[in-house]
Amino acid sequence: MGKHHYVAIMAGGIGSRFWPMSRTDFPKQFLDILNTGRTLIQGTYDRFAKFIPAENIYIVTSAQYRDLVIKQLPELSEDNILCEPSRKNTAPCVAYISYKLYQKDPAANLICAPADHIVTDIEGFKNVCENALHFTSHIKALVTLGIKPTHPNTGYGYIQFEQQPVTENVYKVKTFTEKPDKELAKTFLASGDFLWNAGIFVWQVKNIIKAFEKLLPEIHELFEQEKVNFNSNKEKESIERIYPQCVNISIDYGIMEKADNVYVIPSSFGWSDLGTWASAYENLEKDYLENAVAGNNVMVIDATKNVIHADNKKLVLLQGLDDFIVVDTKDVLLICKKDKEQTIKEYVAEVKRNKGDKYL
Amino acid sequence: MGKHHYVAIMAGGIGSRFWPMSRTDFPKQFLDILNTGRTLIQGTYDRFAKFIPAENIYIVTSAQYRDLVIKQLPELSEDNILCEPSRKNTAPCVAYISYKLYQKDPAANLICAPADHIVTDIEGFKNVCENALHFTSHIKALVTLGIKPTHPNTGYGYIQFEQQPVTENVYKVKTFTEKPDKELAKTFLASGDFLWNAGIFVWQVKNIIKAFEKLLPEIHELFEQEKVNFNSNKEKESIERIYPQCVNISIDYGIMEKADNVYVIPSSFGWSDLGTWASAYENLEKDYLENAVAGNNVMVIDATKNVIHADNKKLVLLQGLDDFIVVDTKDVLLICKKDKEQTIKEYVAEVKRNKGDKYL
Numbered sequence: 001m002g003k004h005h006y007v008a009i010m011a012g013g014i015g016s017r018f019w020p021m022s023r024t025d026f027p028k029q030f031l032d033i034l035n036t037g038r039t040l041i042q043g044t045y046d047r048f049a050k051f052i053p054a055e056n057i058y059i060v061t062s063a064q065y066r067d068l069v070i071k072q073l074p075e076l077s078e079d080n081i082l083c084e085p086s087r088k089n090t091a092p093c094v095a096y097i098s099y100k101l102y103q104k105d106p107a108a109n110l111i112c113a114p115a116d117h118i119v120t121d122i123e124g125f126k127n128v129c130e131n132a133l134h135f136t137s138h139i140k141a142l143v144t145l146g147i148k149p150t151h152p153n154t155g156y157g158y159i160q161f162e163q164q165p166v167t168e169n170v171y172k173v174k175t176f177t178e179k180p181d182k183e184l185a186k187t188f189l190a191s192g193d194f195l196w197n198a199g200i201f202v203w204q205v206k207n208i209i210k211a212f213e214k215l216l217p218e219i220h221e222l223f224e225q226e227k228v229n230f231n232s233n234k235e236k237e238s239i240e241r242i243y244p245q246c247v248n249i250s251i252d253y254g255i256m257e258k259a260d261n262v263y264v265i266p267s268s269f270g271w272s273d274l275g276t277w278a279s280a281y282e283n284l285e286k287d288y289l290e291n292a293v294a295g296n297n298v299m300v301i302d303a304t305k306n307v308i309h310a311d312n313k314k315l316v317l318l319q320g321l322d323d324f325i326v327v328d329t330k331d332v333l334l335i336c337k338k339d340k341e342q343t344i345k346e347y348v349a350e351v352k353r354n355k356g357d358k359y360l
Numbered sequence: 361m362g363k364h365h366y367v368a369i370m371a372g373g374i375g376s377r378f379w380p381m382s383r384t385d386f387p388k389q390f391l392d393i394l395n396t397g398r399t400l401i402q403g404t405y406d407r408f409a410k411f412i413p414a415e416n417i418y419i420v421t422s423a424q425y426r427d428l429v430i431k432q433l434p435e436l437s438e439d440n441i442l443c444e445p446s447r448k449n450t451a452p453c454v455a456y457i458s459y460k461l462y463q464k465d466p467a468a469n470l471i472c473a474p475a476d477h478i479v480t481d482i483e484g485f486k487n488v489c490e491n492a493l494h495f496t497s498h499i500k501a502l503v504t505l506g507i508k509p510t511h512p513n514t515g516y517g518y519i520q521f522e523q524q525p526v527t528e529n530v531y532k533v534k535t536f537t538e539k540p541d542k543e544l545a546k547t548f549l550a551s552g553d554f555l556w557n558a559g560i561f562v563w564q565v566k567n568i569i570k571a572f573e574k575l576l577p578e579i580h581e582l583f584e585q586e587k588v589n590f591n592s593n594k595e596k597e598s599i600e601r602i603y604p605q606c607v608n609i610s611i612d613y614g615i616m617e618k619a620d621n622v623y624v625i626p627s628s629f630g631w632s633d634l635g636t637w638a639s640a641y642e643n644l645e646k647d648y649l650e651n652a653v654a655g656n657n658v659m660v661i662d663a664t665k666n667v668i669h670a671d672n673k674k675l676v677l678l679q680g681l682d683d684f685i686v687v688d689t690k691d692v693l694l695i696c697k698k699d700k701e702q703t704i705k706e707y708v709a710e711v712k713r714n715k716g717d718k719y720l
Binding site: 335337 | 380657659661670673674675676677678679680681684686688691692693694695696697700703707710711714715719
């Protein structure tokens with residue numbers, strides 16, 4: 001394991017598309033959505049622990065989730081948990097870990113990855129990451145992992161890449177495209193030169209800092225001013241000064257789409273962002289009626305292709321329902337059509353309007 | 361109020377067709393299925409208390425439900441709660457109250473009525489009952505109240521009656537027919553000489569005792585032997601001797617269908633036996649999408665004609681469901697098509713096979 005290899009697992013999201021299973025005070029990344037016995041953040045940690053030194057694994061999360069991280073990852077040093085005082089999207093999150101690491105190890109070579117994705121081919125994932133780390137250790141590059149698309153998914157961003165590799169399996173990125181409509185997604189798939197944007201990035205921190213300086217100079221300024229405090233007992237104070245002044249912007253929009261040194265590694269390691277119940281459904285084990293059932297006490301009669309989540313103690317008897325999402329928690333029951341799950345965020349907003357934060 | 365007028369409210373059922381709202385240890389008659397603010401047994405008590413002296417109102421129930429009766433009907437003397445040691449259908453239940461009352465008041469004129477029906481026209485109900493009590497006080501008759509049918513219901517028994525009344529609005533019964541199929545029910549309705557069997561009976565106890573003597577002599581024998589103990593501190597012992605020896609048989613099958621002195625009073629007092637969720641649905645208030653919702657915290661989106669029951673504390677968000685029954689309790693969630701509710705009893709049996717009594 002390279003001593004300059006680091007990973008920042010980004011775990012600050014609230015996972016509202018998995019409501020009511022995912023809750024503001026206990027979001028998706030801390031849940032075992034696929035019934036594997038490990039939560040998503042634990043799975044992500046396990047994946048990186050295979051090739052990143054334990055002391056180089058960092059979690060960037062919201063202060064609110066610090067205790068959950070400590071509880072779910074007892075093997076992690078508490079010093080490796082970075083707490084954001086407010087949600088500012090991914091650019092400030094990446095800046096925080098990068099400027100901090102740079103103070104500590106100017107040669108730090110960093111992977112930034114979401115805590116709530118899944119990967120089924122762990123070995124393949126490791127190989128791609130190590131290939132990326134090798135590339136970024138030599139080249140002043142910002143690398144993103146691109147997933148070879150298997151279907152015209154309209155929920156993902158797409159990356160178009162040059163057809164000639166710059167080195168083995170590394171390609172220059174031409175364009176990023178946000179979630180396309182079905183027709184466009186089909187065209188992308190047919191063309192063969194588009195990949196899904198997995199939101200997993202690899203770079204030397206010195207190079208992402210250069211990118212911040214050029215493309216997000218306000219953020220650069222804020223972190224640059226306070227850098228001497230990082231890795232000291234003044235870090236928390238510094239961060240609390242920086243965050244309220246930071247713009248809320250994604251690393252994709254703020255840097256990746258604008259930088260001229262972005263590369264992609266086309267990959268296939270059984271990836272899913274588990275962004276929706278439909279993608280969870282794809283990855284869940286299903287019974288002979290194609291129901292994906294979580295809960296030891298679920299009885300299904302004349303019902304097919306449902307996703308059902310319930311507490312093990314609760315008896316669920318479900319008859320005559322096809323293609324539905326049924327999620328039963330202690331205080332919320334959601335029943336909605338599987339193809340309406342993109343609107344779960346709207347339902348959550350509606351619940352907020354009607355009931356306040358109580359059920360979020 | 362006639363001092364010889366009595367009512368026995370039969371409250372020993374387990375209401376399994378309303379599972380999981382109705383539970384073995386807290387069955388339907390003790391629930392406020394229609395959100396009226398009073399449970400079904402309370403509503404039944406209120407109805408009779410308008411024209412039967414309070415001290416003449418009796419509840420016959422299972423020993424298991426004695427405490428529930430005391431709690432829900434605090435105005436009732438505990439001496440007026442008759443506890444059956446086991447479930448033996450309605451004939452032993454009717455025998456118990458009848459032989460007991462006969463010892464106390466040989467002129468007792470008794471209404472036997474289920475605890476879990478509803479009546480919307482309370483005044484009309486009172487008038488019919490008083491008419492029946494008047495008739496049975498003069499004639500050696502077994503009277504049943506017949507409901508003028510409004511649709512070809514296949515869940516009810518039907519009563520065919522002679523076209524000539526024996527006195528004002530009282531008719532001799534020709535035949536009883538158990539739940540008919542749809543076609544037969546339509547024929548019954550068209551013929552005009554069929555009524556629904558409401559299972560509400562009126563007779564002098566001395567006359568029903570004569571009927572037992574003739575038609576169910578084994579039951580008569582058992583109660584006759586022990587009659588001296590009724591209304592004494594030996595009653596409980598006696599009943600515990602009688603019940604294990606009693607056959608399990610309904611009063612309809614054991615007596616009404618065979619006796620030659622059975623009369624019916626055609627009635628219309630907004631009656632429902634609330635035998636199924638569909639009949640509850642008919643009687644529940646509905647929103648503009650025709651959903652019958654119980655629970656303060658239910659949000660319905662693009663969903664129509666559902667029956668939804670949930671605890672007030674539980675948030676239920678329901679989308680895209682039509683014609684379903686959704687009942688959420690602390691430990692059971694039932695989702696099934698409204699037209700499949702006749703099979704709820706089968707589901708309950710299936711639950712019993714798989715999970716034992718825990719969820720019943």
